[in-house]
Amino acid sequence: MGSITSERIRVRYGETDQMGHAYYANYLYWFEQARGAWCRARGFTYKQLEERGFFMPIVEAHVRYRGEVRYDDIIFVDIHLAEMRRSAIRFEYVIRNETSGATTTEGYTWQVVMGTERKALSIPDGLRELLNREPACAATE
Amino acid sequence: MGSITSERIRVRYGETDQMGHAYYANYLYWFEQARGAWCRARGFTYKQLEERGFFMPIVEAHVRYRGEVRYDDIIFVDIHLAEMRRSAIRFEYVIRNETSGATTTEGYTWQVVMGTERKALSIPDGLRELLNREPACAATE
Protein backbone atom coordinates (compact mmCIF):
# COMPACT_ATOMS: atom_id res chain seq x y z
CA MET A 1 0.00 0.00 0.00
CA GLY A 2 2.63 2.56 0.95
CA SER A 3 5.42 4.20 -1.01
CA ILE A 4 8.75 2.52 -1.41
CA THR A 5 11.83 3.55 0.51
CA SER A 6 15.17 2.38 -0.76
CA GLU A 7 18.16 1.63 1.45
CA ARG A 8 21.63 1.31 -0.03
CA ILE A 9 23.98 -1.21 1.61
CA ARG A 10 27.49 -2.37 0.79
CA VAL A 11 28.01 -6.05 1.61
CA ARG A 12 30.63 -6.73 4.29
CA TYR A 13 33.31 -9.40 4.03
CA GLY A 14 32.10 -10.92 7.27
CA GLU A 15 28.65 -11.31 5.74
CA THR A 16 29.94 -13.84 3.21
CA ASP A 17 30.45 -17.54 3.83
CA GLN A 18 32.80 -20.09 2.33
CA MET A 19 30.47 -20.59 -0.65
CA GLY A 20 31.48 -17.05 -1.63
CA HIS A 21 28.06 -15.42 -1.24
CA ALA A 22 26.31 -13.56 1.53
CA TYR A 23 25.16 -16.00 4.20
CA TYR A 24 21.38 -16.35 4.22
CA ALA A 25 20.81 -14.95 7.72
CA ASN A 26 22.37 -11.60 6.87
CA TYR A 27 19.48 -10.61 4.65
CA LEU A 28 17.40 -10.27 7.81
CA TYR A 29 19.88 -7.68 9.10
CA TRP A 30 19.51 -5.79 5.83
CA PHE A 31 15.72 -5.94 6.06
CA GLU A 32 15.99 -4.47 9.56
CA GLN A 33 18.26 -1.67 8.35
CA ALA A 34 15.68 -0.94 5.63
CA ARG A 35 12.90 -0.76 8.23
CA GLY A 36 14.93 1.86 10.09
CA ALA A 37 15.39 3.85 6.89
CA TRP A 38 11.66 3.53 6.12
CA CYS A 39 10.83 5.17 9.46
CA ARG A 40 13.37 7.96 9.03
CA ALA A 41 12.02 8.71 5.55
CA ARG A 42 8.69 9.38 7.30
CA GLY A 43 10.09 11.71 9.92
CA PHE A 44 10.50 9.41 12.91
CA THR A 45 12.81 6.65 14.05
CA TYR A 46 12.15 3.16 15.34
CA LYS A 47 14.30 4.13 18.31
CA GLN A 48 11.80 6.85 19.18
CA LEU A 49 8.97 4.34 19.00
CA GLU A 50 10.69 2.19 21.60
CA GLU A 51 11.37 5.25 23.75
CA ARG A 52 7.61 5.96 23.64
CA GLY A 53 6.92 2.40 24.76
CA PHE A 54 6.14 0.71 21.45
CA PHE A 55 7.99 -2.46 20.50
CA MET A 56 7.58 -4.20 17.19
CA PRO A 57 9.07 -7.69 17.39
CA ILE A 58 9.11 -9.84 14.28
CA VAL A 59 6.60 -12.69 14.37
CA GLU A 60 7.15 -14.01 10.86
CA ALA A 61 9.82 -13.69 8.21
CA HIS A 62 10.04 -15.04 4.69
CA VAL A 63 12.89 -14.75 2.21
CA ARG A 64 13.22 -16.00 -1.36
CA TYR A 65 16.85 -16.01 -2.48
CA ARG A 66 16.93 -15.85 -6.27
CA GLY A 67 20.33 -14.50 -7.17
CA GLU A 68 23.79 -13.93 -5.89
CA VAL A 69 24.93 -11.26 -3.51
CA ARG A 70 28.67 -11.07 -3.04
CA TYR A 71 31.27 -9.21 -1.00
CA ASP A 72 31.50 -5.51 -1.75
CA ASP A 73 28.34 -5.57 -3.88
CA ILE A 74 26.09 -2.56 -3.54
CA ILE A 75 22.54 -3.64 -2.93
CA PHE A 76 19.34 -1.64 -2.61
CA VAL A 77 16.65 -2.89 -0.28
CA ASP A 78 13.29 -1.56 -1.50
CA ILE A 79 10.81 -1.69 1.34
CA HIS A 80 7.14 -0.80 1.54
CA LEU A 81 4.36 -1.28 4.04
CA ALA A 82 2.19 -3.96 2.47
CA GLU A 83 -0.51 -4.56 5.04
CA MET A 84 -1.79 -3.20 8.33
CA ARG A 85 -4.07 -5.10 10.69
CA ARG A 86 -5.43 -4.35 14.14
CA SER A 87 -2.14 -4.96 15.90
CA ALA A 88 0.31 -6.09 13.24
CA ILE A 89 1.94 -4.76 10.09
CA ARG A 90 3.67 -6.42 7.19
CA PHE A 91 6.60 -5.05 5.23
CA GLU A 92 7.64 -6.34 1.83
CA TYR A 93 11.20 -6.18 0.57
CA VAL A 94 12.92 -6.49 -2.78
CA ILE A 95 16.69 -6.50 -3.04
CA ARG A 96 18.28 -5.22 -6.21
CA ASN A 97 21.97 -5.91 -6.64
CA GLU A 98 23.37 -2.79 -8.25
CA THR A 99 26.69 -4.47 -8.87
CA SER A 100 25.27 -7.44 -10.79
CA GLY A 101 22.18 -5.66 -12.13
CA ALA A 102 19.85 -8.44 -10.94
CA THR A 103 16.90 -8.47 -8.60
CA THR A 104 18.16 -11.08 -6.20
CA THR A 105 15.81 -11.37 -3.26
CA GLU A 106 12.21 -10.97 -2.13
CA GLY A 107 10.77 -11.21 1.32
CA TYR A 108 8.36 -10.01 3.92
CA THR A 109 8.17 -9.68 7.68
CA TRP A 110 5.22 -9.42 10.05
CA GLN A 111 5.65 -7.24 13.12
CA VAL A 112 3.31 -7.11 16.09
CA VAL A 113 2.92 -3.84 17.96
CA MET A 114 3.47 -4.29 21.68
CA GLY A 115 3.43 -1.97 24.65
CA THR A 116 5.77 -1.84 27.61
CA GLU A 117 4.11 -4.90 29.16
CA ARG A 118 5.09 -6.78 25.99
CA LYS A 119 1.51 -7.60 25.01
CA ALA A 120 -0.04 -7.01 21.58
CA LEU A 121 -1.84 -3.68 21.30
CA SER A 122 -4.45 -2.31 18.97
CA ILE A 123 -2.28 0.08 17.01
CA PRO A 124 -3.14 3.46 18.54
CA ASP A 125 -4.19 6.33 16.26
CA GLY A 126 -1.00 8.32 16.79
CA LEU A 127 1.16 5.41 15.71
CA ARG A 128 -1.19 4.57 12.84
CA GLU A 129 -0.77 8.12 11.57
CA LEU A 130 3.03 7.74 11.58
CA LEU A 131 2.86 4.43 9.74
CA ASN A 132 0.51 5.85 7.12
CA ARG A 133 2.72 8.85 6.38
CA GLU A 134 4.18 9.45 2.98
CA PRO A 135 7.95 9.87 2.83
CA ALA A 136 8.77 13.55 2.76
CA CYS A 137 11.27 16.28 3.27
CA ALA A 138 10.31 15.60 6.85
CA ALA A 139 13.09 13.01 7.07
CA THR A 140 15.10 13.37 10.24
CA GLU A 141 18.33 12.86 8.46
CA MET B 1 8.72 -37.70 5.56
CA GLY B 2 11.95 -38.48 7.38
CA SER B 3 12.74 -39.03 11.02
CA ILE B 4 13.43 -36.14 13.31
CA THR B 5 16.90 -35.20 14.49
CA SER B 6 17.18 -32.95 17.49
CA GLU B 7 19.99 -30.44 18.01
CA ARG B 8 20.60 -28.88 21.41
CA ILE B 9 21.84 -25.29 21.48
CA ARG B 10 22.54 -22.86 24.29
CA VAL B 11 21.72 -19.27 23.32
CA ARG B 12 24.69 -16.89 23.29
CA TYR B 13 24.67 -13.41 24.83
CA GLY B 14 25.68 -11.95 21.48
CA GLU B 15 22.61 -13.54 19.93
CA THR B 16 20.29 -11.31 21.96
CA ASP B 17 19.32 -7.76 21.12
CA GLN B 18 18.28 -4.82 23.26
CA MET B 19 14.69 -6.10 23.43
CA GLY B 20 16.14 -8.90 25.57
CA HIS B 21 15.40 -11.79 23.21
CA ALA B 22 17.33 -13.60 20.53
CA TYR B 23 17.53 -11.44 17.39
CA TYR B 24 15.42 -12.89 14.60
CA ALA B 25 18.28 -13.56 12.18
CA ASN B 26 20.02 -15.93 14.60
CA TYR B 27 17.36 -18.60 14.20
CA LEU B 28 18.70 -19.16 10.70
CA TYR B 29 22.13 -19.96 12.19
CA TRP B 30 20.45 -22.47 14.49
CA PHE B 31 18.56 -24.04 11.58
CA GLU B 32 21.89 -24.43 9.79
CA GLN B 33 23.48 -26.05 12.82
CA ALA B 34 20.53 -28.45 12.93
CA ARG B 35 21.03 -29.34 9.23
CA GLY B 36 24.62 -30.22 10.04
CA ALA B 37 23.47 -32.44 12.91
CA TRP B 38 20.84 -34.02 10.66
CA CYS B 39 23.56 -35.12 8.21
CA ARG B 40 25.85 -36.44 10.95
CA ALA B 41 22.99 -38.47 12.43
CA ARG B 42 22.81 -40.20 9.03
CA GLY B 43 26.51 -40.98 8.81
CA PHE B 44 27.81 -38.18 6.62
CA THR B 45 28.57 -34.47 6.94
CA TYR B 46 27.55 -31.50 4.86
CA LYS B 47 31.26 -30.71 4.65
CA GLN B 48 31.84 -34.02 2.87
CA LEU B 49 29.07 -33.20 0.40
CA GLU B 50 30.87 -29.98 -0.53
CA GLU B 51 34.17 -31.83 -0.80
CA ARG B 52 32.48 -34.21 -3.27
CA GLY B 53 31.28 -31.22 -5.30
CA PHE B 54 27.71 -30.83 -4.02
CA PHE B 55 26.54 -27.45 -2.76
CA MET B 56 23.13 -26.85 -1.23
CA PRO B 57 22.48 -23.13 -1.07
CA ILE B 58 19.26 -21.94 0.54
CA VAL B 59 16.71 -20.60 -1.93
CA GLU B 60 13.87 -19.98 0.47
CA ALA B 61 13.49 -19.59 4.22
CA HIS B 62 10.46 -19.09 6.40
CA VAL B 63 10.28 -18.59 10.16
CA ARG B 64 7.32 -18.13 12.48
CA TYR B 65 8.40 -16.70 15.84
CA ARG B 66 5.78 -17.62 18.43
CA GLY B 67 7.53 -17.41 21.74
CA GLU B 68 10.50 -16.04 23.52
CA VAL B 69 14.05 -17.28 23.34
CA ARG B 70 16.42 -15.64 25.78
CA TYR B 71 20.09 -15.60 26.71
CA ASP B 72 21.36 -18.87 28.18
CA ASP B 73 18.16 -20.72 27.30
CA ILE B 74 18.61 -24.27 26.09
CA ILE B 75 16.70 -24.85 22.89
CA PHE B 76 16.19 -27.96 20.83
CA VAL B 77 15.89 -27.62 17.08
CA ASP B 78 13.87 -30.57 15.76
CA ILE B 79 14.57 -30.97 12.07
CA HIS B 80 13.21 -33.38 9.50
CA LEU B 81 13.33 -33.70 5.73
CA ALA B 82 9.83 -32.73 4.63
CA GLU B 83 10.02 -32.89 0.85
CA MET B 84 12.36 -33.93 -1.94
CA ARG B 85 11.99 -32.81 -5.56
CA ARG B 86 14.10 -33.35 -8.64
CA SER B 87 16.82 -30.93 -7.55
CA ALA B 88 15.65 -29.43 -4.29
CA ILE B 89 14.84 -30.51 -0.76
CA ARG B 90 12.89 -28.90 2.04
CA PHE B 91 13.63 -29.17 5.75
CA GLU B 92 11.14 -28.32 8.47
CA TYR B 93 12.15 -27.09 11.89
CA VAL B 94 10.48 -26.78 15.27
CA ILE B 95 12.26 -25.09 18.15
CA ARG B 96 11.39 -26.16 21.68
CA ASN B 97 12.68 -23.96 24.45
CA GLU B 98 13.70 -26.35 27.20
CA THR B 99 14.20 -23.52 29.64
CA SER B 100 10.72 -22.04 29.23
CA GLY B 101 8.99 -25.27 28.26
CA ALA B 102 7.33 -23.68 25.21
CA THR B 103 7.47 -24.50 21.52
CA THR B 104 8.65 -21.16 20.28
CA THR B 105 9.42 -21.34 16.60
CA GLU B 106 8.54 -23.09 13.35
CA GLY B 107 10.17 -22.79 10.00
CA TYR B 108 11.33 -24.37 6.80
CA THR B 109 14.09 -23.93 4.26
CA TRP B 110 14.39 -25.00 0.63
CA GLN B 111 17.82 -26.02 -0.61
CA VAL B 112 18.81 -26.54 -4.23
CA VAL B 113 21.43 -29.13 -5.03
CA MET B 114 24.19 -27.68 -7.19
CA GLY B 115 27.38 -29.05 -8.67
CA THR B 116 30.78 -27.46 -8.90
CA GLU B 117 29.63 -25.24 -11.79
CA ARG B 118 27.00 -23.88 -9.40
CA LYS B 119 24.04 -25.00 -11.51
CA ALA B 120 21.04 -26.97 -10.22
CA LEU B 121 21.45 -30.74 -10.62
CA SER B 122 19.03 -33.61 -10.67
CA ILE B 123 19.86 -35.10 -7.30
CA PRO B 124 22.05 -38.09 -8.20
CA ASP B 125 21.18 -41.53 -6.82
CA GLY B 126 24.12 -41.67 -4.43
CA LEU B 127 23.15 -38.42 -2.80
CA ARG B 128 19.48 -39.39 -2.80
CA GLU B 129 20.39 -42.53 -0.88
CA LEU B 130 22.21 -40.46 1.78
CA LEU B 131 19.27 -38.09 2.15
CA ASN B 132 16.81 -40.96 2.50
CA ARG B 133 18.81 -42.68 5.22
CA GLU B 134 17.39 -43.27 8.64
CA PRO B 135 19.44 -41.95 11.55
CA ALA B 136 21.49 -44.74 13.03
CA CYS B 137 24.37 -45.83 15.11
CA ALA B 138 26.20 -44.90 11.95
CA ALA B 139 26.64 -41.34 13.20
CA THR B 140 30.14 -40.04 12.55
CA GLU B 141 30.33 -38.50 15.94
Place this chain on the structure above:
Amino acid sequence: MGSITSERIRVRYGETDQMGHAYYANYLYWFEQARGAWCRARGFTYKQLEERGFFMPIVEAHVRYRGEVRYDDIIFVDIHLAEMRRSAIRFEYVIRNETSGATTTEGYTWQVVMGTERKALSIPDGLRELLNREPACAATE
Protein backbone atom coordinates in the same frame (compact mmCIF):
# COMPACT_ATOMS: atom_id res chain seq x y z
CA MET C 1 45.52 -17.93 38.47
CA GLY C 2 42.43 -20.06 38.30
CA SER C 3 41.79 -23.51 36.87
CA ILE C 4 41.03 -23.99 33.23
CA THR C 5 37.55 -24.68 31.94
CA SER C 6 37.23 -26.07 28.45
CA GLU C 7 34.29 -25.37 26.14
CA ARG C 8 33.72 -27.49 23.04
CA ILE C 9 32.28 -25.74 20.00
CA ARG C 10 31.53 -26.89 16.47
CA VAL C 11 32.12 -24.14 13.90
CA ARG C 12 29.02 -23.05 11.98
CA TYR C 13 28.89 -22.54 8.24
CA GLY C 14 27.69 -18.99 8.78
CA GLU C 15 30.81 -18.31 10.85
CA THR C 16 33.05 -18.76 7.81
CA ASP C 17 33.79 -16.12 5.20
CA GLN C 18 34.73 -16.33 1.53
CA MET C 19 38.38 -16.96 2.43
CA GLY C 20 37.17 -20.32 3.73
CA HIS C 21 38.00 -19.78 7.40
CA ALA C 22 36.09 -18.55 10.41
CA TYR C 23 35.66 -14.78 10.22
CA TYR C 24 37.77 -13.02 12.84
CA ALA C 25 34.86 -11.49 14.79
CA ASN C 26 33.34 -14.88 15.59
CA TYR C 27 36.14 -15.78 17.97
CA LEU C 28 34.72 -13.18 20.34
CA TYR C 29 31.39 -15.04 20.35
CA TRP C 30 33.28 -18.23 21.22
CA PHE C 31 35.16 -16.47 24.03
CA GLU C 32 31.79 -15.33 25.39
CA GLN C 33 30.40 -18.85 25.24
CA ALA C 34 33.49 -20.03 27.13
CA ARG C 35 32.92 -17.39 29.83
CA GLY C 36 29.41 -18.74 30.29
CA ALA C 37 30.78 -22.27 30.62
CA TRP C 38 33.42 -21.05 33.07
CA CYS C 39 30.69 -19.69 35.36
CA ARG C 40 28.57 -22.83 35.12
CA ALA C 41 31.58 -24.98 35.99
CA ARG C 42 31.75 -23.00 39.23
CA GLY C 43 28.10 -23.43 40.14
CA PHE C 44 26.56 -20.17 38.94
CA THR C 45 25.62 -18.55 35.64
CA TYR C 46 26.40 -15.16 34.17
CA LYS C 47 22.65 -14.78 33.72
CA GLN C 48 22.21 -15.04 37.49
CA LEU C 49 24.84 -12.35 38.00
CA GLU C 50 22.84 -9.97 35.80
CA GLU C 51 19.65 -10.90 37.65
CA ARG C 52 21.39 -9.93 40.89
CA GLY C 53 22.35 -6.59 39.37
CA PHE C 54 25.93 -7.27 38.26
CA PHE C 55 26.95 -6.53 34.69
CA MET C 56 30.36 -7.31 33.27
CA PRO C 57 30.82 -5.45 30.00
CA ILE C 58 34.00 -6.02 28.04
CA VAL C 59 36.38 -3.08 28.13
CA GLU C 60 39.28 -4.64 26.24
CA ALA C 61 39.74 -7.60 23.95
CA HIS C 62 42.81 -9.02 22.28
CA VAL C 63 43.08 -11.94 19.87
CA ARG C 64 46.09 -13.51 18.18
CA TYR C 65 45.02 -15.67 15.23
CA ARG C 66 47.77 -18.20 14.57
CA GLY C 67 46.12 -21.02 12.70
CA GLU C 68 43.13 -21.99 10.69
CA VAL C 69 39.67 -22.69 11.95
CA ARG C 70 37.27 -24.04 9.35
CA TYR C 71 33.64 -25.02 8.95
CA ASP C 72 32.62 -28.05 11.00
CA ASP C 73 35.88 -28.09 12.94
CA ILE C 74 35.59 -28.95 16.59
CA ILE C 75 37.42 -26.41 18.71
CA PHE C 76 38.04 -26.24 22.42
CA VAL C 77 38.21 -22.87 24.09
CA ASP C 78 40.34 -23.17 27.23
CA ILE C 79 39.57 -20.28 29.54
CA HIS C 80 40.96 -19.27 32.88
CA LEU C 81 40.74 -16.25 35.13
CA ALA C 82 44.15 -14.61 34.79
CA GLU C 83 43.85 -11.49 36.89
CA MET C 84 41.49 -9.80 39.31
CA ARG C 85 41.69 -6.12 40.25
CA ARG C 86 39.51 -3.90 42.39
CA SER C 87 36.69 -3.71 39.86
CA ALA C 88 37.87 -5.63 36.82
CA ILE C 89 38.86 -9.15 35.87
CA ARG C 90 40.81 -10.58 32.98
CA PHE C 91 40.19 -13.91 31.28
CA GLU C 92 42.72 -15.64 29.06
CA TYR C 93 41.72 -17.97 26.24
CA VAL C 94 43.49 -20.58 24.16
CA ILE C 95 41.71 -22.23 21.26
CA ARG C 96 42.75 -25.75 20.30
CA ASN C 97 41.42 -27.03 17.02
CA GLU C 98 40.64 -30.68 17.63
CA THR C 99 40.05 -31.31 13.95
CA SER C 100 43.43 -29.97 12.81
CA GLY C 101 45.32 -30.75 16.00
CA ALA C 102 46.77 -27.23 16.20
CA THR C 103 46.57 -24.53 18.85
CA THR C 104 45.17 -21.80 16.68
CA THR C 105 44.30 -18.80 18.80
CA GLU C 106 45.17 -16.91 21.97
CA GLY C 107 43.43 -14.00 23.52
CA TYR C 108 42.25 -12.17 26.58
CA THR C 109 39.40 -9.94 27.63
CA TRP C 110 39.05 -7.42 30.43
CA GLN C 111 35.63 -7.09 32.07
CA VAL C 112 34.56 -4.35 34.44
CA VAL C 113 32.05 -5.17 37.15
CA MET C 114 29.16 -2.74 37.13
CA GLY C 115 26.01 -2.37 39.18
CA THR C 116 22.53 -1.54 38.04
CA GLU C 117 23.46 2.14 37.64
CA ARG C 118 26.08 0.99 35.15
CA LYS C 119 29.03 2.35 37.12
CA ALA C 120 32.15 0.40 38.03
CA LEU C 121 31.97 -1.26 41.43
CA SER C 122 34.53 -2.59 43.84
CA ILE C 123 33.92 -6.28 43.36
CA PRO C 124 31.86 -7.21 46.44
CA ASP C 125 32.97 -10.12 48.61
CA GLY C 126 30.11 -12.38 47.57
CA LEU C 127 30.95 -12.02 43.91
CA ARG C 128 34.68 -12.33 44.62
CA GLU C 129 33.98 -15.64 46.31
CA LEU C 130 32.15 -16.92 43.24
CA LEU C 131 34.95 -15.83 40.92
CA ASN C 132 37.57 -17.49 43.11
CA ARG C 133 35.77 -20.82 43.21
CA GLU C 134 37.33 -23.95 41.88
CA PRO C 135 35.29 -25.85 39.30
CA ALA C 136 33.44 -28.63 40.97
CA CYS C 137 30.69 -31.15 40.92
CA ALA C 138 28.72 -28.07 41.85
CA ALA C 139 28.09 -27.31 38.17
CA THR C 140 24.51 -26.27 37.52
CA GLU C 141 24.31 -28.40 34.48
Place this chain on the structure above:
Amino acid sequence: MGSITSERIRVRYGETDQMGHAYYANYLYWFEQARGAWCRARGFTYKQLEERGFFMPIVEAHVRYRGEVRYDDIIFVDIHLAEMRRSAIRFEYVIRNETSGATTTEGYTWQVVMGTERKALSIPDGLRELLNREPACAATE
Protein backbone atom coordinates in the same frame (compact mmCIF):
# COMPACT_ATOMS: atom_id res chain seq x y z
CA MET D 1 51.96 7.00 9.08
CA GLY D 2 49.21 7.38 6.49
CA SER D 3 46.28 9.76 6.23
CA ILE D 4 43.03 9.02 7.97
CA THR D 5 39.97 7.75 6.16
CA SER D 6 36.65 8.04 7.93
CA GLU D 7 33.78 5.59 7.50
CA ARG D 8 30.28 6.49 8.67
CA ILE D 9 28.14 3.64 10.02
CA ARG D 10 24.68 3.52 11.54
CA VAL D 11 24.40 0.88 14.26
CA ARG D 12 21.91 -1.91 13.52
CA TYR D 13 19.37 -3.23 16.01
CA GLY D 14 20.78 -6.71 15.55
CA GLU D 15 24.20 -5.42 16.59
CA THR D 16 22.99 -4.66 20.12
CA ASP D 17 22.69 -7.16 22.95
CA GLN D 18 20.44 -7.34 25.99
CA MET D 19 22.70 -4.94 27.89
CA GLY D 20 21.46 -2.31 25.43
CA HIS D 21 24.80 -1.61 23.72
CA ALA D 22 26.52 -2.88 20.64
CA TYR D 23 27.90 -6.37 21.26
CA TYR D 24 31.70 -6.35 21.45
CA ALA D 25 32.28 -8.56 18.39
CA ASN D 26 30.51 -6.17 16.04
CA TYR D 27 33.27 -3.59 16.28
CA LEU D 28 35.43 -5.98 14.25
CA TYR D 29 32.83 -5.89 11.46
CA TRP D 30 33.00 -2.09 11.56
CA PHE D 31 36.80 -2.14 11.45
CA GLU D 32 36.55 -4.37 8.37
CA GLN D 33 34.10 -2.01 6.70
CA ALA D 34 36.54 0.83 7.41
CA ARG D 35 39.39 -1.12 5.80
CA GLY D 36 37.27 -1.46 2.67
CA ALA D 37 36.60 2.28 2.68
CA TRP D 38 40.31 2.97 3.23
CA CYS D 39 41.15 1.04 0.06
CA ARG D 40 38.44 2.74 -2.00
CA ALA D 41 39.64 6.16 -0.86
CA ARG D 42 42.97 5.21 -2.44
CA GLY D 43 41.52 4.13 -5.77
CA PHE D 44 41.35 0.35 -5.37
CA THR D 45 39.25 -2.20 -3.54
CA TYR D 46 40.15 -5.08 -1.29
CA LYS D 47 38.04 -7.22 -3.60
CA GLN D 48 40.40 -6.39 -6.45
CA LEU D 49 43.37 -7.39 -4.31
CA GLU D 50 41.84 -10.83 -3.79
CA GLU D 51 41.07 -11.09 -7.51
CA ARG D 52 44.77 -10.42 -8.18
CA GLY D 53 45.70 -13.19 -5.75
CA PHE D 54 46.46 -11.21 -2.60
CA PHE D 55 44.77 -12.17 0.65
CA MET D 56 45.17 -10.24 3.87
CA PRO D 57 43.90 -12.33 6.77
CA ILE D 58 43.89 -10.80 10.22
CA VAL D 59 46.55 -12.22 12.53
CA GLU D 60 45.96 -9.96 15.50
CA ALA D 61 43.20 -7.69 16.72
CA HIS D 62 42.94 -5.43 19.71
CA VAL D 63 40.02 -3.31 20.87
CA ARG D 64 39.63 -0.96 23.80
CA TYR D 65 35.97 -0.22 24.52
CA ARG D 66 35.77 3.09 26.39
CA GLY D 67 32.27 4.36 25.80
CA GLU D 68 28.81 3.38 24.77
CA VAL D 69 27.61 2.67 21.28
CA ARG D 70 23.87 2.17 20.98
CA TYR D 71 21.24 1.24 18.42
CA ASP D 72 20.78 3.82 15.68
CA ASP D 73 23.87 5.78 16.75
CA ILE D 74 25.95 7.19 13.94
CA ILE D 75 29.59 6.31 14.42
CA PHE D 76 32.67 7.26 12.45
CA VAL D 77 35.50 4.79 12.21
CA ASP D 78 38.73 6.71 11.61
CA ILE D 79 41.30 4.36 10.14
CA HIS D 80 44.91 4.86 9.17
CA LEU D 81 47.80 2.64 8.18
CA ALA D 82 50.07 2.70 11.22
CA GLU D 83 52.89 0.35 10.27
CA MET D 84 54.17 -1.66 7.35
CA ARG D 85 56.64 -4.53 7.67
CA ARG D 86 58.06 -7.00 5.18
CA SER D 87 54.85 -9.00 4.86
CA ALA D 88 52.39 -7.46 7.30
CA ILE D 89 50.61 -4.19 7.89
CA ARG D 90 48.88 -2.68 10.88
CA PHE D 91 45.82 -0.46 10.83
CA GLU D 92 44.75 1.69 13.74
CA TYR D 93 41.14 2.65 14.39
CA VAL D 94 39.35 5.25 16.47
CA ILE D 95 35.58 5.24 16.72
CA ARG D 96 33.81 8.53 17.35
CA ASN D 97 30.17 8.31 18.29
CA GLU D 98 28.54 11.23 16.52
CA THR D 99 25.30 10.70 18.38
CA SER D 100 26.83 10.85 21.86
CA GLY D 101 29.76 13.09 20.97
CA ALA D 102 32.28 10.76 22.62
CA THR D 103 35.31 8.91 21.34
CA THR D 104 34.28 5.44 22.33
CA THR D 105 36.72 2.93 20.96
CA GLU D 106 40.33 2.38 19.91
CA GLY D 107 41.86 -0.59 18.25
CA TYR D 108 44.30 -2.04 15.80
CA THR D 109 44.59 -5.05 13.53
CA TRP D 110 47.60 -6.77 11.98
CA GLN D 111 47.14 -8.26 8.52
CA VAL D 112 49.55 -10.60 6.78
CA VAL D 113 49.83 -10.45 3.00
CA MET D 114 49.41 -13.88 1.44
CA GLY D 115 49.41 -15.20 -2.08
CA THR D 116 47.16 -17.77 -3.68
CA GLU D 117 49.04 -20.59 -1.93
CA ARG D 118 48.08 -18.95 1.36
CA LYS D 119 51.67 -18.33 2.45
CA ALA D 120 53.05 -15.03 3.71
CA LEU D 121 54.66 -12.94 0.95
CA SER D 122 57.11 -10.09 0.93
CA ILE D 123 54.74 -7.31 0.00
CA PRO D 124 55.46 -6.78 -3.70
CA ASP D 125 56.28 -3.29 -4.98
CA GLY D 126 53.00 -2.87 -6.84
CA LEU D 127 50.96 -3.60 -3.74
CA ARG D 128 53.29 -1.48 -1.59
CA GLU D 129 52.63 1.44 -3.93
CA LEU D 130 48.86 1.04 -3.49
CA LEU D 131 49.15 0.86 0.29
CA ASN D 132 51.35 3.97 0.38
CA ARG D 133 48.94 6.04 -1.70
CA GLU D 134 47.35 9.17 -0.37
CA PRO D 135 43.56 9.32 -0.54
CA ALA D 136 42.52 11.26 -3.59
CA CYS D 137 39.85 12.16 -6.05
CA ALA D 138 40.89 8.79 -7.41
CA ALA D 139 38.28 7.08 -5.24
CA THR D 140 36.36 4.46 -7.17
CA GLU D 141 33.11 5.50 -5.67
